[in-house]
Amino acid sequence: MGRGRSQLRRSHSACAECPPLFPAVPRETPVDRERGTRDPCCRPPSPDNVLLPDELEEGPDDGAEPTAEPPAEPTISLKELTDQIQAVMQRLDERGQAATKLLLEKAQYYLQ
Numbered sequence: 587m588g589r590g591r592s593q594l595r596r597s598h599s600a601c602a603e604c605p606p607l608f609p610a611v612p613r614e615t616p617v618d619r620e621r622g623t624r625d626p627c628c629r630p631p632s633p634d635n636v637l638l639p640d641e642l643e644e645g646p647d648d649g650a651e652p653t654a655e656p657p658a659e660p661t662i663s664l665k666e667l668t669d670q671i672q673a674v675m676q677r678l679d680e681r682g683q684a685a686t687k688l689l690l691e692k693a694q695y696y697l698q
Contacts, residue, residue, distance in 0.1 A: 662670075
C-alpha cells in the first residue's frame with residue numbers, strides 16, 4: 587500500500603530562535619526542508635562544521651606523499667576518438683528524434 591505524499595515529508599515545528607520563513611505562516615506550522623526553512627535543524631551544515639577525513643587534514647609535511655604514476659600512453663588517436671564521439675552523438679540524436687516523434691504522435695492521439 588503506497589504512502590501519501592504528506593507521510594513521506596519530514597516536518598517539524600519551527601524553532602523559536604528563527605523568524606518565520608513567510609510572515610503569514612504561523613511559527614508553529616511545520617515546514618519541510620524542500621521549502622527552505624530557516625530552522626537550523628533543516629539547513630545543511632556549514633562547510634566550516636563539516637569534518638574532513640584524517641587523510642585530507644594532513645598537510646604535505648605530515649607524511650610521505652605517495653608517488654603518482656605517470657599517465658598511460660593513449661591507445662587511440664585523437665581522430666579515432668573524435669569519430670567515435672561523433673558516431674555516439676549521431677545515434678543519440680536519432681534516438682531523441684524518434685522519441686520526440688513518438689511522444690508527439692501520442693499527444694495528438696490523446697488530444698483528439
